[in-house]
């Protein structure tokens with residue numbers, strides 16, 4: 001279990017989703033707003049900040065390094081930036097909880113600070129691969145230690161200087177790209193990162209918003225070290241990864257009609273819309289606008305008759321966190337859905353291929369995991385008890401499955417829903433999901 005008490009979701013079957021909803025702020029953008037705001041000159045005002053455990057872990061880490069941060073109050077945060085070289089030695093290790101983004105991005109951002117720092121996390125985070133960031137950081141001249149297994153705790157030692165790097169990413173990962181670009185801010189010369197497929201580009205967009213030039217050419221993002229960041233205001237859109245649960249729920253539950261407001265639809269994050277539409281979903285993108293350098297829209301989703309598909313591999317990095325929800329859509333679709341090229345799902349907060357396959361089996365859905373994906377036969381969903389393995393996205397995905405299940409669904413180990421979606425139970429229940437929670441020792 002991820003915490004001492006077992007938080008259980010109980011969802012009675014059936015119902016539909018209705019209404020106008022705003023899900024909490026984007027997690028990826030919230031992390032980056034704290035990081036860049038802390039290093040900037042001047043005061044950064046943030047609205048729409050995600051008050052979830054993951055982004056709060058990032059916020060607390062910067063407070064521990066001496067940054068004055070007020071809030072969050074109703075998603076508003078103000079950061080008195082300390083400049084590129086103003087971070088102070090914390091009194092203990094920085095605890096990043098369950099958050100892979102915090103640990104990997106901070107490894108890069110902190111590599112050139114001249115401070116000895118230790119980054120720790122919970123059991124799940126301490127089992128996730130970190131060599132993917134520590135190896136290239138070492139090539140830049142950083143001194144970063146992992147355990148023998150290549151996992152956290154990470155210890156960062158002071159070094160004289162970092163060199164820029166020209167690095168082709170071995171996997172399509174925004175966390176590795178962002179880690180190295182953030183280290184590159186402190187490096188001599190140019191840092192160039194080339195990705196095998198597009199991944200979320202919030203770091204590049206936000207650096208530009210803070211006045212730091214980033215060159216994009218094809219699959220390469222590049223910057224020169226030694227510049228500075230100038231404080232700015234950031235309006236964080238609602239997280240498409242959280243909206244995804246309602247997009248799937250509304251698609252599968254007959255009679256549903258939801259309007260999801262102010263959702264970030266950055267083209268490096270919109271795979272869930274594209275994949276659901278290929279399955280026959282009814283999603284309207286309304287009132288599209290630009291908010292502080294990020295595209296935003298309202299999404300109207302109505303129930304539809306979904307059919308199975310072969311998921312195009314180019315959509316995988318663009319929907320990487322939405323697969324638990326998409327697997328539930330596949331379980332409710334006519335025919336077979338095939339996912340390939342998604343090995344990365346095995347190294348998230350849980351092994352999302354295996355844990356989803358086990359959960360689907362527990363509610364009577366035929367699902368065959370493969371090394372890099374899964375084959376799901378759509379059909380009926382029974383009731384049953386699911387172990388979420390402390391993975392927030394598994395818990396929320398199966399909660400939505402109850403909209404089409406024949407019996408009650410119980411989900412164990414749900415406390416980490418607070419990492420990305422505080423208030424999920426209240427929002428989902430207000431929209432029509434018959435969900436309650438209880439705690440067991």
Ligand SMILES: O=C(O)C1=C[C@@H](OP(=O)(O)O)[C@@H](O)[C@H](O)C1
Nearest residue numbers: 028101172173174175176320321
């Ligand atoms: O950069 C980010 O904010 C994230 C990148 C993705 O991870 P990878 O880079 O490991 O694919 C994603 O799964 C994670 O939730 C957030």
Ligand SMILES: C=C(OP(=O)(O)O)C(=O)O
Nearest residue numbers: 098099100101321348349
């Ligand atoms: C993978 C995720 O986050 P992280 O890597 O930051 O733990 C996620 O939120 O689905």
